[in-house]
Amino acid sequence: MENRVSPLLITILCLGIAALYLPIAVMIGYSFNASALVSVWGGFSTSWYARLLHNDQILDAARLSLQIGVIVSTGSVVLGTLAAIALVRFQRFGGRLLLIGMVNAPLVMPEIITGITQLLLFISMLHLFGWPHRGALTIIIAHIAFCTSYVTITVQSRLQSADRSLEEAAMDLGAGPVGAFIDTTLPLIAPALASSWLLSLTLSLDDLVISSLVSGPGASTLPMVIFSKVKLGVSPDINALATLIICLVGACVIFAGTLMRRAERQRLQDTQLAER
Amino acid sequence: MTSTAAPDESRAEGRCAGSPAVIWLVRHGKWLIILPPLLYLFVFFLIPFAFALKISFADMALRVPPFTDILTAGPDSHIRLTLNLDNYKYLFHDEIYGLSYLYSLRTAFFSTVICLLLGYPMAYAIARTSKSTQSLLLLVIILPFWTSFLLRVYALEGIIRDNGLLNSALLWLGIVHQPLRIMGTTLAVYLGIIYSYLPFMVLPLFATLEKLDHNLLEAAADLGSPPWRAFVDITLPLSVPGVIAGSMLVFIPAIGEFVIPTLLGGQNNLMIGRVLWDEFFGNRDWPVAAAVSIAFLIFLVGPIALYQHYSGKQLES
Numbered sequence: 001m002e003n004r005v006s007p008l009l010i011t012i013l014c015l016g017i018a019a020l021y022l023p024i025a026v027m028i029g030y031s032f033n034a035s036a037l038v039s040v041w042g043g044f045s046t047s048w049y050a051r052l053l054h055n056d057q058i059l060d061a062a063r064l065s066l067q068i069g070v071i072v073s074t075g076s077v078v079l080g081t082l083a084a085i086a087l088v089r090f091q092r093f094g095g096r097l098l099l100i101g102m103v104n105a106p107l108v109m110p111e112i113i114t115g116i117t118q119l120l121l122f123i124s125m126l127h128l129f130g131w132p133h134r135g136a137l138t139i140i141i142a143h144i145a146f147c148t149s150y151v152t153i154t155v156q157s158r159l160q161s162a163d164r165s166l167e168e169a170a171m172d173l174g175a176g177p178v179g180a181f182i183d184t185t186l187p188l189i190a191p192a193l194a195s196s197w198l199l200s201l202t203l204s205l206d207d208l209v210i211s212s213l214v215s216g217p218g219a220s221t222l223p224m225v226i227f228s229k230v231k232l233g234v235s236p237d238i239n240a241l242a243t244l245i246i247c248l249v250g251a252c253v254i255f256a257g258t259l260m261r262r263a264e265r266q267r268l269q270d271t272q273l274a275e276r
Numbered sequence: 277m278t279s280t281a282a283p284d285e286s287r288a289e290g291r292c293a294g295s296p297a298v299i300w301l302v303r304h305g306k307w308l309i310i311l312p313p314l315l316y317l318f319v320f321f322l323i324p325f326a327f328a329l330k331i332s333f334a335d336m337a338l339r340v341p342p343f344t345d346i347l348t349a350g351p352d353s354h355i356r357l358t359l360n361l362d363n364y365k366y367l368f369h370d371e372i373y374g375l376s377y378l379y380s381l382r383t384a385f386f387s388t389v390i391c392l393l394l395g396y397p398m399a400y401a402i403a404r405t406s407k408s409t410q411s412l413l414l415l416v417i418i419l420p421f422w423t424s425f426l427l428r429v430y431a432l433e434g435i436i437r438d439n440g441l442l443n444s445a446l447l448w449l450g451i452v453h454q455p456l457r458i459m460g461t462t463l464a465v466y467l468g469i470i471y472s473y474l475p476f477m478v479l480p481l482f483a484t485l486e487k488l489d490h491n492l493l494e495a496a497a498d499l500g501s502p503p504w505r506a507f508v509d510i511t512l513p514l515s516v517p518g519v520i521a522g523s524m525l526v527f528i529p530a531i532g533e534f535v536i537p538t539l540l541g542g543q544n545n546l547m548i549g550r551v552l553w554d555e556f557f558g559n560r561d562w563p564v565a566a567a568v569s570i571a572f573l574i575f576l577v578g579p580i581a582l583y584q585h586y587s588g589k590q591l592e593s
Contacts, residue, residue: 023432119326145317178305249424
């Protein structure tokens with residue numbers, strides 16, 4: 001009875017997936033509409049894409065978002081990996097419970113609360129020390145704080161399942177603890193580092209609420225620009241922009257998925273060969 | 277010095293003995309690993325709540341930053357602490373906060389239930405397909421999660437607005453003669469939350485249903501139990517962890533949601549995230565906004581965190 005799925009279930013599944021994709025498909029359709037009115041089909045046109053290339057506001061915001069995203073994901077992978085090592089390798093230290101709490105809290109904390117409290121901190125800091133001025137820097141600081149949590153949790157689970165015997169062997173052969181870790185365990189957790197880097201990048205690129213709260217005049221990320229345009233009503237160039245973003249991200253996810261599946265298959269083959 | 281780390285450290289010390297700096301580094305090196313994330317999160321995640329607490333006891337003031345100091349130096353150079361409880365009293369007097377608290381709870385709760393009712397059959401169907409189909413279907417479900425949340429909410433607007441696809445179709449079919457007004461209603465907020473968070477429900481449900489031992493179901497069938505009975509007695513109880521995990525993943529972000537009520541729910545939507553934003557940017561009353569944040573923390577985030585803590589402990593034992 002393994003592969004017998006009732007037609008009713010199949011129908012629900014297909015309808016569910018269709019419902020997930022229908023709005024996106026419709027939006028992609030609108031992006032090629034020559035008419036600016038959504039209710040009228042004015043024929044096929046790529047004019048909204050051409051207009052997008054000349055929209056400096058959107059291009060600048062996209063560049064800023066990417067720069068912030070790369071710094072944030074790199075910074076939070078470093079901090080999150082350190083936190084994961086601390087939590088897995090050091091079972092007892094002062095502040096361990098505090099660290100566990102601070103790593104898990106951002107996952108249940110509504111973004112708007114995190115954002116408002118961080119803004120209040122930045123305002124007070126600026127008042128007291130004259131630093132930091134609100135803008136890209138405060139966005140980066142705030143993003144690293146919540147991305148670190150996701151990195152820690154991803155890397156922690158990988159680190160827990162990583163075999164320590166190789167590292168111990170390296171130490172017995174004379175490697176220092178740091179050298180042994182870098183040579184043996186780091187390659188084992190590298191996939192987790194890569195995927196948490198990508199996850200942080202996605203979270204940072206997508207964040208609207210915290211960015212809008214902690215940013216100052218002059219620093220507008222892509223979601224902030226999109227949000228202010230969308231709030232005013234329909235804007236056909238946003239359809240084009242959304243189509244580009246969705247296709248790009250979709251291609252990346254499918255590409256990464258295929259690569260990972262191939263690597264997994266290769267690993268399985270290798271272990272089978274080794275066992276023979 | 278810890279018991280687990282001690283053997284490694286003494287071994288390392290034995291090798292690098294000599295330079296006192298190296299010995300110091302080996303003995304205290306673990307703090308080089310622990311301190312950066314600990315300090316960072318302490319300063320930029322925990323301290324902000326202390327500031328919010330402080331500001332929630334302050335008064336609104338026409339200056340930069342727009343609130344009074346609660347610590348002031350008195351004339352006799354004693355530091356004086358002035359706690360202003362008006363902001364908290366205001367929360368209980370102005371009924372918008374009570375209403376929006378209940379409205380947010382109700383909206384998040386019913387969205388979670390509907391996500392569960394839709395997501396369960398989807399996850400069940402995926403779990404019943406072959407392995408290769410499974411990974412394809414999972415990719416299809418996850419893909420929207422990786423694309424921008426904001427853009428997906430915007431895309432949904434294209435379906436449900438007055439001249440959107442849904443109304444065009446209904447008008448064309450002659451089912452309605454006037455476009456349905458969905459935008460700006462509570463229904464739109466429900467649709468937005470369900471559309472955005474459905475994948476979060478399907479994935480953990482699939483993870484538990486996939487591990488389900490089919491032998492149990494076959495045994496039940498062999499013993500003459502009808503399929504629905506086997507489902508109620510075996511599948512449903514065994515999938516409870518997935519149900520709870522999925523419900524948490526939908527309920528927690530839904531309750532503080534800001535984008536969906538703002539874009540789909542209209543100007544007067546009562547979701548707490550939107551009300552808080554208005555207090556902050558519209559009225560620029562930061563002390564009240566800080567008080568709302570603290571109350572939010574106590575009445576919503578606190579119970580959820582406690583629940584997760586204790587259910588986690590129960591699972592461990």
